Amino acid sequence: MDEQPDEQYIPRNYWLGVANGALVMGGFAFLNVQAVVAVFLLRLGASPVMVGLVSALTFGTMLLLPLPFAPMVERAAHKKRFYVVSAVVRVVALVGLVGVVLLLRDASPWVLGGAVVAALVVYRVGIAIGILPFYELVAHSVPAQRRGSFFARRRVVGNVVKIGGAFLVGYLLDEGRSALAFPDSYAAVFACGLLLSGSGALAFCFVTEPPMHVDRSGLGLWAKLREGVAISRRDPTFRRLIACQLAGSMVMVASPFAVVYCLKVLGLLDGGAGGSGSEGGAVQVFLLTAGVTFMIALPIWARVSDRVGNAAVLRSAYLLRIAAPLLALALPFLGSDVIEPAAWGVTPQWIGAVGLAVLLNAASCGVQLGGLNYMLEMAPREHRPRYMAMWKVAIAPVVIVAPLLGGWLADALDVYWPCFAIAGVFAVVTAVLALRLDEPRDQGAAGGEVSECPQPGDASSWS
Numbered sequence: 001m002d003e004q005p006d007e008q009y010i011p012r013n014y015w016l017g018v019a020n021g022a023l024v025m026g027g028f029a030f031l032n033v034q035a036v037v038a039v040f041l042l043r044l045g046a047s048p049v050m051v052g053l054v055s056a057l058t059f060g061t062m063l064l065l066p067l068p069f070a071p072m073v074e075r076a077a078h079k080k081r082f083y084v085v086s087a088v089v090r091v092v093a094l095v096g097l098v099g100v101v102l103l104l105r106d107a108s109p110w111v112l113g114g115a116v117v118a119a120l121v122v123y124r125v126g127i128a129i130g131i132l133p134f135y136e137l138v139a140h141s142v143p144a145q146r147r148g149s150f151f152a153r154r155r156v157v158g159n160v161v162k163i164g165g166a167f168l169v170g171y172l173l174d175e176g177r178s179a180l181a182f183p184d185s186y187a188a189v190f191a192c193g194l195l196l197s198g199s200g201a202l203a204f205c206f207v208t209e210p211p212m213h214v215d216r217s218g219l220g221l222w223a224k225l226r227e228g229v230a231i232s233r234r235d236p237t238f239r240r241l242i243a244c245q246l247a248g249s250m251v252m253v254a255s256p257f258a259v260v261y262c263l264k265v266l267g268l269l270d271g272g273a274g275g276s277g278s279e280g281g282a283v284q285v286f287l288l289t290a291g292v293t294f295m296i297a298l299p300i301w302a303r304v305s306d307r308v309g310n311a312a313v314l315r316s317a318y319l320l321r322i323a324a325p326l327l328a329l330a331l332p333f334l335g336s337d338v339i340e341p342a343a344w345g346v347t348p349q350w351i352g353a354v355g356l357a358v359l360l361n362a363a364s365c366g367v368q369l370g371g372l373n374y375m376l377e378m379a380p381r382e383h384r385p386r387y388m389a390m391w392k393v394a395i396a397p398v399v400i401v402a403p404l405l406g407g408w409l410a411d412a413l414d415v416y417w418p419c420f421a422i423a424g425v426f427a428v429v430t431a432v433l434a435l436r437l438d439e440p441r442d443q444g445a446a447g448g449e450v451s452e453c454p455q456p457g458d459a460s461s462w463s
Helices: 007-031 033-043 048-064 066-075 080-103 109-139 144-173 184-204 221-234 236-253 255-264 279-307 310-333 348-378 381-413 417-434
Strands: none
Touching: 007 033, 007 109, 007 144, 007 184, 033 048, 033 109, 033 184, 033 255, 033 279, 048 066, 048 109, 048 255, 048 381, 066 080, 066 109, 066 381, 080 109, 080 184, 109 184, 144 184, 144 279, 236 255, 236 310, 236 348, 236 381, 236 417, 255 279, 255 310, 255 348, 255 381, 255 417, 279 310, 279 348, 310 348, 310 417, 348 381, 381 417
């Protein structure tokens, strides 16, 4: 049973948390790994392996690093200091990101690209440090009956800021409108990310830390890993969820390359809607599509979760995910000789690319929402943190290896369709595995709170 936070901590911490989420999410419009960063590396002439490496490092960091910090956070009398360290690391990393783009503009593409990737990895390390203390502070500052509105406000306001940010990204990357040449245009984009995400991270440093329980007997790292393995052996429901999400994570063999695929293979930079062939217009369209899709998809998935259950959300989302790689494989064949371009110049390739972005984001939103809430429902309340930590660690190897495999295949074969074909096969396997998931609430499992819904490549849910 959750302890009720002291009323004196609620208003200040609640609204600082909302501001934190809105600003950090807005900043991710300018720091999106699979759109902004991927296109930046594309301009530098980076190989698909480099694009895959960025996804592997950033996502892997988010999944693996919280576990080593767990014993320290559990034993600390004051947990807010970990979040302060997290905020400082993030701000320094983003300052470095802007700095290296400006200072190394004339360096070799490998040096500039490597420095950008290094700064982004440090930034994700900062986020990973802050995950556990953030949730601890929220859990002790916001009552359970208000957490739904708390997370909803963070996401809704943040998504509005993110959609506005997409327009600004398109403007800054369009040399004709902003008069900013490459790579200064990207330095301006990253500076906007610094302003928003840095402000959001620092805002949460001003929360008032309430008294918290200190677990002086917290298990060490290796003991936690051994206990996690024991949990997976004795809990068949947990094993089925892990198997399902391991297979589902193989979508990362293709998803980091979706935007690059549409730009290079479909020739969206050659003209058409979304900026008349400019990379800024292309990135803007993908970011806008992601934001609008989220605004529509989240209430639908949340309603299914409330009315039917989270196993139903996972089954539906994984079935929907099958459509994305199938559409990607079909897109090169949707030429103007098959479908006539619209009167306003929107080509079939653009329509298909937007459809691909819709499917990827809608399915990912359902997977994230359903997976987190499924875990919160099925895990015993007293062991929930251990289940959550083991869950992240278990899927991390696939999340790291899959984009590297996709990058290697695309680089070695000089085509992207094998990546989407593999993703399609695993999407079918995952949908079959999802059919074996039981509904935890039908078994009388302890309920959990509705969680946020991160988007692919979006760490804004951990602020």
